Amino acid sequence: MKQLLRNLARQPSAWVGGIMLLMVAGAALSASLWFPGDPLEMVGAPYLAPGEDGDLPLGTDLMGRDLLAGLLHGAQVSLLVGGVAALIALSIGIVIGALAGFYRGKVDAALMRVTEFFQTIPAFLLAIILVAVLQPSLATLVFALGVTSWTGIARLTRGEFLVLREREFVRAAEALGASPLRLMVREILPNALTPIIVSTALLVANAILSEAGLAFLGLGDPNHVSWGSMVGVGREALRTAPYMTALPGAAIMLTVLALNLLGDALNTALNPKLARQRGAALV
Template identity: 55%
Template sequence: MTTAATDLPPPEPSRPVVLWRRFRRNRAALLGLFLFTLVVGMALTAGLIEPNDPLRRAGVPLTAPFANWDTPLGTDQLGRDILAMLFYGARISLLVGVVATLISIGIGIVIGALSGYFGGWVDDVLMRITEAFQTIPSFVLLLTLVAILGSKIEWIALAIGIVSWTAPARMVRAEFMALRNREFVDAARNLGVSNTAMIFKEIMPNAIPPIIVYASVVMALSILLESALAFLALGDPNYASWGNMIGQGRAVLRTAWYCAAIPGIAIVLTVLSFSLLGEGLNDALNPRQKK
């Protein structure tokens, strides 16, 4: 006598699988992921394009794109390989973006969490400090910090992070104010959980999704700010960056437009990739907010 197998429901997919399924429904987000992967690939393979120094002279100055296959994208007015500098510029953009984002989000989380959780005079003091930073235009403050700290790439990333923390702080504060009176917080408080554990173990995991989404915005903003500094000749001249390429290429814009146009296109596509990724992450992490 055979026994019929019991009908078991299929196992539920894990959370990462569910998030990926939501993410891939957004075709624009997939395009952003492709562009981001392309930029990361450029950064990782820069050493294969130019194993020595991307700032060295590689050919005749102002060689047009595709005129010489040793320098496929041409050379600038100093004879440097535009393709090599483009790949190394991806490293600088990602480095500045990641470091500045970590600094910005880190400061924003601490300030916003303390302000939103404790409220009262703590909230008043921290929000007045935040408002004081917001009264100064971000780029003006960035120029001041770079003038004080110097134009090394490390200081530039630090300065960008310092001028970008106010918006994440306000966002985290709003999330904490919405979550601090929820039932699971009251239950943890009744069990004697400390304030530190309450902030970082109970409330923070529930406030993470919008922070992750906003991090993509900060990444894009950081790349634009670094490029703007380099365009104004305030970047680090010891590194090949897209902003430096545009700033130097404007001197020959009428005769060799590609010197500025090629890195400009790279910046546009990179910033676009983070914007599309942020939209896709928002759809995946907050499906109810999708219009």
């Protein structure tokens, strides 16, 4: 762990991405302190531009709702949906990939056919269908994004398990009588976590983008403000008040950029060869 932190500290992308993500997390955590009321309430005249009213520094949308309150509370929704959806996708993908890579044979063939079936359907389209059928809500969004994003993790985990399954330390543990569950959880999985950890940041970023897309299409939770719903509302005034879409759009862009920078930094820090190559290139 200490070596990982040292490697991360040498990556400029880790500092930039980490600071940006901390700012977003700080905004989400402080949203209820700065704006304890309902961010969907009308608090001023519609179409107030940023700086036009001192009490509403970022202005209002076409319904008279505070854009700053919406941005801060929207950070809560985006991070919650992105984090929990990624956790669901990781859980499904790791379990399926681990079983396929460990048992191989018929189990591998059956699980990979299921994975390929899900890959034949565009994930975003499947998420739209699930949300539309189950009715839009935060729980539905999290579920839909989680169960449509696991295929890449499953294939990645399967590949790692196929390689590690034949290593000497796994064979030795098996010869000593270790159960299949112990072999998978205690021996193989910890050594397969490096690419999975790197992929987690991208999973969260993709979930945030997908949630924004669903909310933009009117499939978000109507009882919660999100960056995607703010963009969707602001598109009706895109020509006359572009700030209504530009502000939440910039928040989405910065958050996704921060997660991608962290993912890149983690990949470099967890891959000593890549870290040495980048260090030599900088020299």
